[in-house]
Amino acid sequence: MSRYIQKLILQGEHQQLDFKFEISDAKKIARSLVAFANTDGGRLLVGVKDNGAIAGVRTDEEFYMVEMAAQLYCKPPVHFTVAQHKVQGRTVLEIYVPKSEEAPHSARDKEDKWMIYIRVKDKNFLANSILLKVWKRKKQSQGTTLHYTEPEKNLLKYLSEFQQITFREFIQRAAIKRNVAETILVNFISLGIVEIDFQENETYYRLAPNWQKS
Numbered sequence: 001m002s003r004y005i006q007k008l009i010l011q012g013e014h015q016q017l018d019f020k021f022e023i024s025d026a027k028k029i030a031r032s033l034v035a036f037a038n039t040d041g042g043r044l045l046v047g048v049k050d051n052g053a054i055a056g057v058r059t060d061e062e063f064y065m066v067e068m069a070a071q072l073y074c075k076p077p078v079h080f081t082v083a084q085h086k087v088q089g090r091t092v093l094e095i096y097v098p099k100s101e102e103a104p105h106s107a108r109d110k111e112d113k114w115m116i117y118i119r120v121k122d123k124n125f126l127a128n129s130i131l132l133k134v135w136k137r138k139k140q141s142q143g144t145t146l147h148y149t150e151p152e153k154n155l156l157k158y159l160s161e162f163q164q165i166t167f168r169e170f171i172q173r174a175a176i177k178r179n180v181a182e183t184i185l186v187n188f189i190s191l192g193i194v195e196i197d198f199q200e201n202e203t204y205y206r207l208a209p210n211w212q213k214s
Contacts, residue, residue: 002087005094008045009052013122016042021049023062030073030107031117031124033066033097037078038127039119041099047092056090066095073108104135118198125198130167133186146187151176155184156193156207164197164204 013019016036023029023046036042046066047057057063063082070078083094104127106114116127146152151174158165158173165173171181185205188194193211197204 002085005045005085005087005092008043008094009048009054012052013050015119015121016040018042018044018122019048019050019052020044020046021055022046022058023065026065026069027073027108027110029066030069030078031109031115033070033078033080033095034074034105034107035117035119035124036097037074037100037105038103038117039099041097042119044095044097045092046095047090054088054090054092056087057093063093066093075106075108075114076102078105104132120198123200128196128203130182130185130189131196133182134189137186137190146191150174151180151184152188155188159194159205159207164206166202166204170205 008017009019011017018032018036020029020032029044032044036044044066046062047055049055066080066082070080078097078100080095080097082096085092085094104116106116109115116132117124118127118131119125154174155165155170167181167185170185171178174181176184185194189196189205192208194205195208197206
């Protein structure tokens with residue numbers, strides 16, 4: 001099975017793969033577990049450095065730390081499976097977290113607040129209020145009704161010309177209240193017209209690729 005792990009490592013960290021040199025903080029690992037569960041699922045390779053070097057799991061406590069994180073520091077608890085692999089004479093833990101039908105899951109932070117995370121590329125991000133409302137909307141049975149007024153028309157025109165906009169810019173350009181801007185974005189995202197682009201220092205809204213082609 002070492003070739004299997006080595007092939008995973010060659011992929012590098014991405015939206016469905018994360019390397020962990022060690023697990024020493026259950027609350028911190030809970031953030032990764034819920035991020036995978038809330039997005040597309042994924043794998044944690046424990047005992048692997050960020051550069052892909054095999055360090056190996058140091059103690060059996062690391063598995064129990066993951067179990068504690070999933071049960072005590074994730075709400076609702078996150079389901080996972082674990083497999084042990086011998087690579088270069090060292091043990092690597094493969095923690096697989098499937099995409100959850102119970103999403104959104106939240107993780108308890110250092111201040112004991114429950115925070116919701118998602119996985120974007122190779123990083124975990126806090127879910128913003130707009131994404132949370134999109135999730136809630138998609139669970140509702142009545143669907144989404146779109147009112148095509150001036151703010152909606154102007155937003156689509158702007159995104160067609162300039163590709164992206166922040167929430168703050170949208171409010172200012174459309175001269176509308178925050179809750180109105182949120183509702184418009186939630187509607188567009190729920191219908192697959194607009195998508196959220198989480199970046200390190202800012203969150204942008206863009207036309208969805210399928211909408212751009214239509």
